[in-house]
Amino acid sequence: MPKFNSISDIQAAIRSGSSTCRSIVEHYLENTEANKALNAYVEVWAGEALERADALDRKWEENPASVGRLFGAVISIKDNICYAGHEVTGAAKILEGFRSLYSATAVERLLAEDAILIGRTNCDQFGMGSTNENSVYGPVHNALDPERIPGGSSGGAAVSVQVDTCIAALGTDTGGSVRQPAGFCGLWGFKPTYGRISRHGLLAYGSSFDQVGVLAHNPSDISLLLEVMQGPDDFDSTAPALPAEKWPAPEKARIAYFPQTVDNDSVDKGVRAVTRQYIDDLKAAGHEVAPVEFDLLDYIIPAYYVLTTAEASSNLSRYDGIRYGYRSPNARNLEETYVLSRSEGFSEEVKRRILLGTFVLSSGYYDAYYTKAQQARRVIRDRIRAIFQEYDFILLPVAPDVAGRFGEQSEDPVAMYLSDIYTVLANLAGIPAISVPAGKHPENGMPVGIQLMADAWKEDGLLGFVSR
Numbered sequence: 377m378p379k380f381n382s383i384s385d386i387q388a389a390i391r392s393g394s395s396t397c398r399s400i401v402e403h404y405l406e407n408t409e410a411n412k413a414l415n416a417y418v419e420v421w422a423g424e425a426l427e428r429a430d431a432l433d434r435k436w437e438e439n440p441a442s443v444g445r446l447f448g449a450v451i452s453i454k455d456n457i458c459y460a461g462h463e464v465t466g467a468a469k470i471l472e473g474f475r476s477l478y479s480a481t482a483v484e485r486l487l488a489e490d491a492i493l494i495g496r497t498n499c500d501q502f503g504m505g506s507t508n509e510n511s512v513y514g515p516v517h518n519a520l521d522p523e524r525i526p527g528g529s530s531g532g533a534a535v536s537v538q539v540d541t542c543i544a545a546l547g548t549d550t551g552g553s554v555r556q557p558a559g560f561c562g563l564w565g566f567k568p569t570y571g572r573i574s575r576h577g578l579l580a581y582g583s584s585f586d587q588v589g590v591l592a593h594n595p596s597d598i599s600l601l602l603e604v605m606q607g608p609d610d611f612d613s614t615a616p617a618l619p620a621e622k623w624p625a626p627e628k629a630r631i632a633y634f635p636q637t638v639d640n641d642s643v644d645k646g647v648r649a650v651t652r653q654y655i656d657d658l659k660a661a662g663h664e665v666a667p668v669e670f671d672l673l674d675y676i677i678p679a680y681y682v683l684t685t686a687e688a689s690s691n692l693s694r695y696d697g698i699r700y701g702y703r704s705p706n707a708r709n710l711e712e713t714y715v716l717s718r719s720e721g722f723s724e725e726v727k728r729r730i731l732l733g734t735f736v737l738s739s740g741y742y743d744a745y746y747t748k749a750q751q752a753r754r755v756i757r758d759r760i761r762a763i764f765q766e767y768d769f770i771l772l773p774v775a776p777d778v779a780g781r782f783g784e785q786s787e788d789p790v791a792m793y794l795s796d797i798y799t800v801l802a803n804l805a806g807i808p809a810i811s812v813p814a815g816k817h818p819e820n821g822m823p824v825g826i827q828l829m830a831d832a833w834k835e836d837g838l839l840g841f842v843s844r
Contacts, residue, residue, distance in 0.1 A: 378540040379403055383597050386448040386543060390436065397429035397436075397448050397492065404450050404494055408541040414517045416535035418455050419463060420495035425450070428492050435490075444490030445604060451486060452536040452545045455496040456503055457588070458577035459483050466579045467511035468501040470721030471701040480577025481612065482546065482588045482605045489604050494542050497532030501723045502692065503550050503581040505529050506795045507780075508557070510725045515782060518561060520822060524779040527557030530591065534561040537591050544592040544601060550582050551680055552774075552799020554589030555811035559774030559825020562813050565591045566598045566839070569832045570806035571616055573602070574609035580691040582684035583614075585803045595810070595843045602835060619833045625840030631658060631828075632668040632767040637798060644777040646817040650824040651773050654814045658771075665771070672759055673797070675752045680800040682736050682749035688726075689733030695721065728789065753804050760805045764831035769838065772798045774825035778817050798827065808835045812842055 380386045380400070389395035405422050436443055453459060456466045458476035465471040479487070487493070500510040508516040508531025516531040518524040519539045526535050530547030534557035537545050547554040549567040558565025566589055573588045580586060588605065590598045609615045637643070638651050658665050697703040697717025704716035722730070736745035763770060775795055802809035807829055814826040830838040 378543075378593060380543060382594055383446065383449045383543055383600060390448050391440075397432045398426060400448060401425045401429040401450060401492060401494070404541050407539060408494070411519065411535075411539040411541065414519055414522065414535050414539065415514055416497055416516055416532045416539070416541065417452070417495045418465070418467065418498050418513045418532070421462070421493065425492050425494050432490055432492070444488065445600065446486060446489040446491040448490075448492070449544065450492045450494050450542045452494055452497050452533060452542045453483060454499050454530055454533050454545070454547045456499060456548055456579040457483060457496075457546055458579070459493065459496070462496070464496070464579065465512070466502045467499045467513055468722060468726065469512045469702050470695045470718070472512075474701050476577075478577060480588075481574035481609045483577065485605050486546075486601070495536075497530070497536050497545060499532055499547075500529035500553075501726050502579060502688070503529040503548055503553055503586070504688070504725055504729055506552070506556060506792050507782075508532065509782060510723055512723070518779050520562070521779070524781055524822070525560065527560035527779060529553040530589070531557045533591050534558055534563060534565070537561075537563055537593065544590060544597050547589050547591055548578060549587050549589040549803065550585045550684060551796045551803050554591060555774055555799050555809060555825070555827060556796070558591050558811040559813075560779035560823065562823035563591050563593065563811075564595055564598060564813065565589065565811040565825075566595075566602070567802060567809050568602060568606070568835055569808045570803075571614045572618070572808075572833070572835065573605045574607075574612040574615040576609055576611035576615075580687075582687040583691060584687060585680075585684055587803075595839050598810070599839045599843070602839070623834040623837040625837045625844070626768050629658075629663045629769055629841060630767045631663055631665045631769045631771050632763055633665065633771040634670045634673065635667040636670075636673060637772050642776055643773065644817075646819055647773055647775075647777060647824050649818060650815040651826060654826050655771070666767075668763060668767070670759065670763075672752075672756050676756065676800055676804060677797055679749045679752040679756065680796070680804055681732070682745050683753065685729045685733035686737050686746050687733070689730045689737065692722075692726070692730055697721070725789070756801070757805045760801070760807065761831065768830065769841070770829040772801070772827045772829070774798060774811050774827050778820065778822035778824060802827075802829050807832050808838055810838060810842055
């Protein structure tokens, strides 16, 4: 059990005098060291975190009214989110030794409200993976069973919260990379509407999909962090002004679910049982939960991977061994500098996706693949929006199974891609979604997560509903 269950618990302890920012940071640093073998962190900023804690303690003593909304909150950030003066590598060799010249907008807004950043967490390279085995720093282990994966790509972020080394973590969600590890580790994981949080300072994977997300012990902390980080940004044209109206959580919700995502032999029977029980509990609480046919499920994964790999092939072209990051020592001329630096600096999975993306964008195949995928995305998004005309939320399992053992998916890329089948829907449609801890698998005891999705810009109602 964590020492503090929420940010409000931390702040109450400081107000009562039973704790200080420094003692809180020391507690988290002790847990970080004790759980080092799980490989959740690639770098811990111990000295810096303690210095900031001391400064915040002085600020509190001098004027308690002057502290920010996140005063005392210790937060980890994923190793693809920029923090000025600190290394950021995306867990890839191609960026080894690179220090960011600026901070992500999300990071700046956290610091402005007196959050304490404790370190950067391990992840799949450039966010490409569902198991957190695809990292130059080695795999991350699930604390509940170190022989199992924590999920990816924000696996390090999930484990950092799971083992009480911070109160919350920033991850990124391109196709479920916050919600899936949250589900596998028994946490709450949230992805907002595309554009609600600025992507400025985030190492790009799929620019029309990427979103900063939050992993925490409860939805109230997620709501607070969202309020701090959200809003327009001059550095990101895809972060527009927020809607003036808020959507309150419905007293009696209308919830749709897709029967083929639950009553399906390819879904683990334990996951089916927990999902069914969650649906029954919602009905018992007076909510309407109804099956809705959705015949586009088979198109979700193909459309997602065509589009994200196409965007990745463009975004990752900047890592060339010339401007910054890794440069191959074996290169003898300019052409070899490009070829060897990228060949040695990227993992097999990243190179696979770059090649696939380059192929679907190439002359003669652009219309056959990329254009078709864009059309499929539009049809999927329109169908989802039509469902929200009649229902408040959509319910899905987080994944067809619980956290697997190491090697089960990494040796079969297609199996890894298919593990995202229930999470990528929210990214294709650009809508908010949250992973809710729903229970434990009846046989192996591993956590099972359930997703709830809402229409675009309706985070308030979604977070309010799951907070009850």
